[in-house]
Amino acid sequence: MRDFQGRTAFITGGAGGFGRAFAKALLADGANVALVDLDERALARAVEDLGGPPDRVLRLVCDVSDRNALERAAGEAIRAFGRVHLVFNNAGVGGRNAGLEELTTPDWEWVIHVNLMSVAHGVAVFLPHLRGHGEGGHFVNTASMAGMLGQPHMGPYSATKAAVVSLSETLFHELKGTNVGVSVLCPGFAKTGIADERPNPLAPEAPPPSKAGAERTAQVRLAVQTGLDPAEVAARTLQGIRDDDLYIFTHPDMRPWLDKRLDRIRAAYDKAERFAPLG
Ligand SMILES: NC(=O)c1ccc[n+]([C@@H]2O[C@H](COP(=O)([O-])OP(=O)(O)OC[C@H]3O[C@@H](n4cnc5c(N)ncnc54)[C@H](O)[C@@H]3O)[C@@H](O)[C@H]2O)c1
Secondary structure, eight states: OOOOOEEEEETTTTHHHHHHHHHHHHHHHTTTEEEEEHHHHHHHHHHHOOOOGGGGGEEEEOOOOOOHHHHHHHHHHHHHHHOOOOOEEEEOOOOBBBBBOOHHHHHHHIIIIIIIIHHHHOOOOHHHHHHHOSSOEEEEEEOOOHHOOOTTOOOOOOOHHHHHHHHHHHHHHTTTTSSSEEEEEEOBBBSSSTTTTOTTOSSOOOOOEEEEEEEEHHHHHHHHHHBBHHHHHHHHHHHHHHHHHHSEOOOOOHHHHHHHHHHHHHHHHHHHHHHHOOO
């Protein structure tokens, strides 16, 4: 999709840093936006800050990890604007930073529900609509460089973001030959609310952090505070949609880590080729 004029975008995590930046850039390009978020007050502030024409901005309070709630929100967006063309499965949480041996089942479940299941729901709910209206469409699933690399003391976050990369690759194959596309956005650190304290609704009494977990949290907060401007991430993302790119990267400075991972994988494959066949 090259032109956003008159198109409609459904943006989850719309009250957050990236969600707002996507909405601002899309409004400027002539699109309508439905901002979807769990945090009602932040959503109201986001819509006010955007200052877009009221008939082009819709605000929907929704827990996107709940498929029924997401279906209702999708229905409202379609009723309001007629059709949805761009779906940003973007809502996410950082979860609790802790070693794998410290993590509880609720630590895992919260992050899996929000970071992974909401993307699976977003695709399942919107795919028939995007295919059906025939005007073309595009999914943008927000993963992270954490999903490309794995990050210590961020197990659920890294695992769910790797799963979002994989889900997007699956969708890419399933969309072949249609006029619906998919991009997976893999940013490094950017200045948003992602590292803010956010209680796990499944376990309001979080266990005290370990020393390593607390150190990781401090590192991440600093990296986020000094990270990229979300407007830049949004600009690169819209370009990625126009170019129908499967992968959208925003932090070329992280290339050495990615190369190291790819080198390890290639070396392991080389080893498999050298291995004498069994029997
Ligand atoms: N900021 C970064 O450094 C960075 C880097 C890589 C990836 N990301 C990813 O970008 C995406 C957007 O995050 P952000 O950086 O703008 O952070 P943010 O915290 O500013 O925004 C996230 C938004 O998601 C909303 N949200 C959380 N749970 C929800 C739920 N169950 N239902 C609906 N909304 C929910 C929050 O209320 C918040 O407004 C996330 O998926 C995040 O993991 C961020």
